[in-house]
Every structure is written in structure tokens, then in C-alpha cells.
Amino acid sequence: MEDNHIITTLGYALLALVARQASSGYDLAQRLKRPIGFFWSANPSHIYSELARLEKAGLITHQSIEQATRPTKKLFSLTESGQAALRDWVTTSVEPAPPHDELVLRAYAIWLADPDKAIQLFQRQKEYHKARLAEYRQILARIERTHEAGITVTMPEFGNYATLHAGIYSEQAALGWCHWMVDQFERHARQDPEQEK
Amino acid sequence: MEDNHIITTLGYALLALVARQASSGYDLAQRLKRPIGFFWSANPSHIYSELARLEKAGLITHQSIEQATRPTKKLFSLTESGQAALRDWVTTSVEPAPPHDELVLRAYAIWLADPDKAIQLFQRQKEYHKARLAEYRQILARIERTHEAGITVTMPEFGNYATLHAGIYSEQAALGWCHWMVDQFERHARQDPEQEK
DNA sequence: ATTCACATGTAAAGGGTTACATGATTGG
DNA sequence: CCAATCATGTAACCCTTTACATGTGAAT
Numbered sequence: 001m002e003d004n005h006i007i008t009t010l011g012y013a014l015l016a017l018v019a020r021q022a023s024s025g026y027d028l029a030q031r032l033k034r035p036i037g038f039f040w041s042a043n044p045s046h047i048y049s050e051l052a053r054l055e056k057a058g059l060i061t062h063q064s065i066e067q068a069t070r071p072t073k074k075l076f077s078l079t080e081s082g083q084a085a086l087r088d089w090v091t092t093s094v095e096p097a098p099p100h101d102e103l104v105l106r107a108y109a110i111w112l113a114d115p116d117k118a119i120q121l122f123q124r125q126k127e128y129h130k131a132r133l134a135e136y137r138q139i140l141a142r143i144e145r146t147h148e149a150g151i152t153v154t155m156p157e158f159g160n161y162a163t164l165h166a167g168i169y170s171e172q173a174a175l176g177w178c179h180w181m182v183d184q185f186e187r188h189a190r191q192d193p194e195q196e197k
Numbered sequence: 198m199e200d201n202h203i204i205t206t207l208g209y210a211l212l213a214l215v216a217r218q219a220s221s222g223y224d225l226a227q228r229l230k231r232p233i234g235f236f237w238s239a240n241p242s243h244i245y246s247e248l249a250r251l252e253k254a255g256l257i258t259h260q261s262i263e264q265a266t267r268p269t270k271k272l273f274s275l276t277e278s279g280q281a282a283l284r285d286w287v288t289t290s291v292e293p294a295p296p297h298d299e300l301v302l303r304a305y306a307i308w309l310a311d312p313d314k315a316i317q318l319f320q321r322q323k324e325y326h327k328a329r330l331a332e333y334r335q336i337l338a339r340i341e342r343t344h345e346a347g348i349t350v351t352m353p354e355f356g357n358y359a360t361l362h363a364g365i366y367s368e369q370a371a372l373g374w375c376h377w378m379v380d381q382f383e384r385h386a387r388q389d390p391e392q393e394k
Numbered sequence: 395a396t397t398c399a400c401a402t403g404t405a406a407a408g409g410g411t412t413a414c415a416t417g418a419t420t421g422g
Numbered sequence: 423c424c425a426a427t428c429a430t431g432t433a434a435c436c437c438t439t440t441a442c443a444t445g446t447g448a449a450t
Contacts, residue, residue, distance in 0.1 A: 009297070009299055009302065012302065012306075013302055015306075016302070016305055016306035019306065019309065035305075036302070036305060037295075038296065039296050039297070039298040039301040039302060039305075040296065040297055040298065040301075040302050041295035041296065041297070083309075086306060086309060087309045087310060089303070090303045090306045090307050090309060090310045090315075091303070091307075091310045091311065091314035091315055091317070091318050092318075093318060093321055094299050094300045094303065094318075094322065096325065097297075097299065098238035099235065099236050099237065099238065100206070100236075100237055100238070100294075101236040101237065101363070102206055102291050102294065103291045103363075104236040104237075104359075104360050104363045104364075105206065105209065105210055105213070105233070105236060105237050106286070106287045106288075106291065107356065107359040107360055107363060108213055108233060108236075108356040108357070108359070108360050109209075109212075109213035109216065109283060109287045109356060110287050110288075110350070110355065110356065110359065111350065111351050111352055111353050111354075111355045111356055112216065112280075112283060112284045112287060113284060113287045113288045114288065115350060115351070117288035118287075118288055118350070120288070121288050121289075121290060121291075124290055125290075125291065128293065152385055152388075152389075153307070153308065153312060153315070153381055153382050153385045154308050154312070154385070155308055156308050157308075158307065158308045158381075159304065159305040159306060159307065159308055160305070162301075162304040162305070162307065162378060162381070163301050163304055163305050165374060165377055166298070166300075166301045166304060166374050167301075169370040169371070169373050169374040169377075170367070170370050170371075170374075172370060173366040173367050173369060173370035174366070174367075176366050177362060177363050177366040177367075180362055180366075181359060181362075184350055184355075184359070185350050188349050188350045188351070191349075192349075
């Protein structure tokens with residue numbers, strides 16, 4: 001009932017999912033994988049504890065659903081204050097989070113490395129981003145096919161649509177940079193042939 | 198001396214800095230801001246405790262430098278095993294870290310929001326990324342001017358060069374997406390004029 | 395018979411952020 | 423006189439990850 005609790009970002013992620021459809025903790029763990037998993041992730045155990053916090057804060061409630069063939073589950077749904085909190089949050093300004101990009105950190109020290117190994121690293125990374133990009137484009141094509149009339153900003157589907165676009169933009173950028181990195185190393189190999197021998 | 202300790206990513210970030218120049222904790226806190234701060238960040242207090250861990254693991258050593266006018270400082274430098282660990286690490290494959298992007302998470306639930314507020318959010322974000330991009334481009338131009346002979350992959354400067362490129366790619370992507378988002382909302386406003394009144 | 399899917403949690407540890415404590419010197 | 427810079431750390435807290443614990447029913 002007290003809403004003087006701070007809501008974590010995972011809390012908002014769960015509210016956003018429950019806002020679309022009432023779900024159990026297990027459901028949420030599944031739904032968090034895709035498409036939210038592309039930009040926000042959590043472990044099942046964390047989800048359960050966060051749900052307990054959200055309920056204590058009065059943002060969600062649950063009803064226990066007894067099932068004949070499956071274990072009883074808790075179906076969570078948004079309360080009014082939960083919906084209000086979520087609606088307010090989505091347009092609050094995002095203060096730029098301290099970035100943490102391991103690959104870029106490696107690039108900062110890559111001058112110490114064996115160039116061959118460096119090429120391999122960035123080539124692997126390129127393949128990974130290429131695969132991701134293809135996956136996103138495929139999902140995008142599918143949702144565009146099922147919504148021929150167009151997806152507008154007030155439809156829940158717009159969430160999926162927008163996040164997929166975000167993914168495509170960022171994968172393209174990552175791919176472009178990895179390509180540039182490989183190119184730098186290959187250029188070096190051509191200009192300094194057999195330098196090590 | 199025991200090197201059965203796990204090195205955290207911050208640990209490697211510090212090793213990468215010390216590899217270029219022996220530094221005190223305070224120096225490292227300053228140097229971590231720019232340009233590493235663009236892709237990896239840490240608080241001073243965390244840096245000091247991490248330095249202690251790295252030293253216990255035998256990856257760095259320090260000598261105390263007594264200064265006439267300033268407090269005594271500990272100047273840290275890489276040990277041989279520290280350099281080896283860093284060199285190995287830079288080319289190890291990066292397993293894709295679980296992503297956490299708050300802005301994209303908001304986009305997932307943005308259909309609940311007032312479209313005007315949504316436009317404002319993404320416009321602010323656009324301005325932010327525009328400023329970042331301009332900053333990176335300026336720094337890049339400066340380092341290109343000071344290294345007219347070219348920057349090759351075995352030079353320490355290549356670290357700065359490569360990370361700046363990474364920043365430019367990713368800011369362009371963020372900017373592009375924010376622009377796309379604003380466009381979606383403006384298109385909606387044109388098609389649904391005065392819907393709310 | 396065993397694995398997979400459903401279903402819910404507790405406990406511990408790790409890594410990062412924030413707050414706090416201390417103290418000297420230089421510049422405005 | 424006060425703020426900023428130099429310089430090092432401790433303690434507490436928060437969020438996240440990993441490991442563990444428990445149990446049923448359906449499918450292979």
C-alpha cells in the first residue's frame with residue numbers, strides 16, 4: 001500500500017509487461033526474453049523478488065489461479081497506481097547511464113595485442129552482429145506483414161515495432177564499427193607484410 | 198602474488214591505463230573520465246579498492262612518491278604478469294552482455310503515454326546525442342591533425358582513435374533512432390489532428 | 395526411466411554507487 | 423576566508439547474478 005518505495009528499472013519492465021497482459025512470474029520470465037530481452041534482461045529469481053516488492057508497494061496485485069493439471073500460479077495485474085506510475089515513468093527524461101562496453105574497452109588496449117588475434121576477435125563480433133541484425137529484420141518483416149494497415153504510436157504493437165527499430169539501428173552501428181576495425185588491421189597487414197618474420 | 202584471483206572488467210580498464218603510463222589512484226580517476234569514460238566508468242572509491250585487489254593479485258606494484266608540496270602518492274605500474282594478463286584479455290572473445298537500455302524500455306511502453314510528452318522525451322534525447330556526436334567528431338579531428346602520418350594499429354594512440362570511432366558509430370545510430378521516433382509521433386499528430394479535443 | 399515444461403521461491407556473493415572521513419596546498 | 427585540486431581510503435547499500443531447493447505432470 002505504501003508507495004514511498006523506489007521502483008527499479010526492472011520493476012518498470014515488469015509493469016510494462018503486466019500492462020499488456022496479466023501474467024505469472026513464470027510467464028514474465030518467458031516474455032522478458034523476447035523481445036524485451038534484446039534491450040533488458042533479468043533472471044527468474046530476480047523477477048520473483050521484484051514482483052513481491054511491487055506488490056508490497058501496491059503497484060500490482062495477484063489472484064491465485066488453481067489449475068487442474070499444472071501447479072497453482074499467481075496471476076499478477078496492474079493496479080491503478082501501478083498504471084499511473086508506469087505512464088508517468090515512460091516520458092520522464094533518461095539521465096545518460098554510465099556506459100559499459102567491454103568490446104570498446106578492449107579496443108582501447110588492442111595496440112598491445114597480436115594483430116592476427118585482434119582480427120579474429122572483431123571478425124567473430126561482426127558475425128554475431130550480422131546474425132542479430134538478420135534476426136531483427138526478420139521479426140520486423142513479420143510484424144509489418146501482420147499489421148498491413150500500419151502501426152501507430154498508441155498501439156501496444158508500437159512498442160515492439162519501436163524497439164526492433166532501435167535494435168536494427170544499433171546492430172548496424174556495431175557491425176559498421178567492427179567492419180572498420182577489421183579493415184584497419186587488414187590495412188596494417190598489407191602495409192607491413194611479414195613484419196614479424 | 199597469487200594470480201588465482203578473477204580480474205574484473207574495471208580491473209582490466211585500470212591495467213589498460215597503467216600500461217600506457219604509471220599513475221596514482223587519483224590520476225586514474227581523472228584519466229578514466231576521458232576518453233575511457235565514454236565507454237567505461239567508475240567512481241574513485243571503487244578505483245582505490247580495485248587497485249588494492251590488483252596489487253594483491255600481483256598484477257601491479259606501487260612505489261610511494263613523496264612530494265614537497267602535495268600529499269604522498271602511490272604510483273602504480275604494471276608487473277610482467279599484469280602485462281601478460283592484459284595482453285591475453287584484449288583478444289579474448291566478448292560474450293554478449295545482457296543489454297540494459299532504459300530508453301528502449303520506455304519505448305516499449307510508450308503507447309501508454311501522452312504523445313506530446315513522448316515527442317519531448319525523444320527530442321531531448323536527440324539533442325543529447327547530437328551534442329555527443331559533435332564532441333567526438335571534434336576530438337577525432339584534433340587527433341587526426343596531430344598524427345598526420347597516420348595512426349596504425351600498434352600505436353597506443355590507436356586505442357583512442359578506435360574508441361572514438363566506436364562512439365561516433367553508436368551516437369549516429371542513437372540519433373537516427375531518436376529521429377525516427379520523433380517522426381513517428383509527428384506523423385501520428387498530422388493524421389490524427391486534435392484527436393484529444 | 396528420464397528429461398522437459400510448468401511453477402515458485404531463498405540465500406549468498408559479486409560488483410557498482412553513494413556517502414562519509416581526513417587532510418594539505420593553491421588560487422580567487 | 424572559501425572553494426577547488428590533490429590524495430587516499432572505509433562503510434553501507436543496492437541491484438544483479440548464480441546457486442540452490444522443491445515439486446507435479448507430460449512427453450520421449
